[in-house]
Amino acid sequence: MRFRAKIVDSSCIKQFLNIVTVVSKLSKSCILRITGDCLVFIVPDENTIPRRTVLWAVLEQNGFFEHYDMVGVNAADANNEIFLEFNISLLASILSNVKVARSIKMKLTHKTFPALTVEIELPSQNYAENQMCVHEIPITVLPLQIWREYKQPEIVEYDVVIESPPLRKVKNIVDKLKQLSDKITIIKTLFRNLSVDHNNCSKSSANALLETKRLAQFLTCELMHAGKEICYIVSDNLIHWYLEQKTLQLHYYLTTTLDD
Known part of the structure; x- marks a missing residue:
């Protein structure tokens, strides 16, 4: 299982900051679905059984990320995806302190604990090289058998x-x-x-x-x-x-x- 993604375009960085801010105002934690084509931020309603999806936000890989690489739990079939849960408020707090970023890189790591590692490249006026801020956000990787709990609602007919x-x-x-x-x-x-x-x-x-x-x-x-x-x-x-x-x-x- 592997995931690495990098954003370098300034408008895409701003959009990423905005969507993380929006999601964090709706829920402290969220589900992140990682596929070969996109990232999906999912906010479930914890008060309903089965869990009802409140928010479903899709970031397409093409046109947004300069680099995007992932291998899911089973690359050989339709389960080539990753579902994880993490504190979106923590990510929002990290990004809120970033006024100007050259790039934002995200990757899954497992040093002392499973984590979504966020590397933020910042311009520096006092040093020859740009500064790099690294943050590790603890995650819980969700098992395959509960993926179906986090799906987009299907509405047959609207009034x-x-x-x-x-x-x-x-x-x-x-x-x-x-x-x-x-x-x-x-x-x-x-x-x-x-x-x-x-x-x-x-x-x-x-x-x-x-x-x-x-x-x-x-x-x-x-x-x-x-x-x-x-x-x-x-x-x-x-x-x-x-x-x-x-x-x-x-x-x-x-x-x-x-x-x-």
């Missing part, structure tokens, strides 16, 4: 599929409303000129009652500056937000709450 307004605008509204109530209904605020995907809609309207706190947590995703933002609604059941920015795709699933 409404609509182009989402920019998240920064939604965030401004929710930040004001969260002082008034711990619950909020989607969609009550009117946004003009949003397109509706009628081909994937089963109804002409839908609404869902959500916990304001959880919605506000999700809206930190506005850091991504996504080029594509789509909102899927299953009335009185689920809001599924899909964000896309070049080599990054993020799915966030907010289940509805009962109205007291």
Whole structure:
């Protein structure tokens, strides 16, 4: 089992910092799925059995990493993947102190304990060579038999599929409303000129009652500056937000709450 990846493009480094920050605001720990094509950050809901996926964020290998090399638990078949659990908040804390990085390298190591080792190359004005900061984040490698617990939800039919307004605008509204109530209904605020995907809609309207706190947590995703933002609604059941920015795709699933 092996994994090494390196990011050198400044825009990709910034995007990586943003996605780690977003995930860390949703959960202290996360599952990292490593495949030959991509990295997938998975946040499960620890309060549900079986575990329900809350966040599914995909970083594609092509166009994002300068170097990417992995060998999974069984390179000969479909199980050529790695699933591990680690403290995403620790990674976010490490990266938050990095203002300018020349490169970020990640690799799996096992010196005194299994770890995701992060090497950050920083420019130096006082030395001929760049500085290298190395951090080891403890990990738990998940056995094959529980991989199926961490899968992307499958939704057969949505009531409404609509182009989402920019998240920064939604965030401004929710930040004001969260002082008034711990619950909020989607969609009550009117946004003009949003397109509706009628081909994937089963109804002409839908609404869902959500916990304001959880919605506000999700809206930190506005850091991504996504080029594509789509909102899927299953009335009185689920809001599924899909964000896309070049080599990054993020799915966030907010289940509805009962109205007291």
